[in-house]
Amino acid sequence: MAGVFLLGKARCEFSARNAISEASTLFSAAKYFLQADDKYTSMNCINYEDNLNCAIFCLLRSARIYELNELFTLATNVYIYLSDSLMRRCKFHQAICYLKHSIEIISKDILLSLELYKRLSYCQWYLRKFPQLFEFLYRRS
Structure with a gap:
């Protein structure tokens, strides 16, 4: 759930045109999504890898922002x-x-x-x- 809230924060940072803070927030969100994915795996639950896909999206967006800002x-x-x-x-x-x-x-x-x-x-x-x-x-x- 924390990852979703951080996505909202990243959206606010995007609206405020604060790219570096947006990238940092997306990276933090990705870490929470990866933790959730690890938790599903450790509990032997059915894992459709939604959290992993969200983490990948967040990390790729974060890396792209960093690249655009050199x-x-x-x-x-x-x-x-x-x-x-x-x-x-x-x-x-x-x-x-x-x-x-x-x-x-x-x-x-x-x-x-x-x-x-x-x-x-x-x-x-x-x-x-x-x-x-x-x-x-x-x-x-």
Whole structure:
């Protein structure tokens, strides 16, 4: 329920043209939606992943706002948080595209790029996409 209220707050921030605060509020809302999704999973309830989808929407909107305001480090951190959340839920195929996008954004930071490449290769390894993994590693060397 807290996530829904934070969505309302984010809408107010949008109306007030306070983009950075809107992005921060959307990130907080996403954390609450992910907590709700975890709670459903831990209670072995039927989970239609509505909370997960809301969290993904909030995180993507937050990252987009940061990108539009040229706060690329914050945008990358949001994408990393989203990727980690998806990887924890064994949704590696979804995490791959967000990891690739974050690598594009932060390509000048060598250490962070290497960490993201490691996560991306883990996703591809888990999905048994060996040809793509080897091609990916060959192109980067």
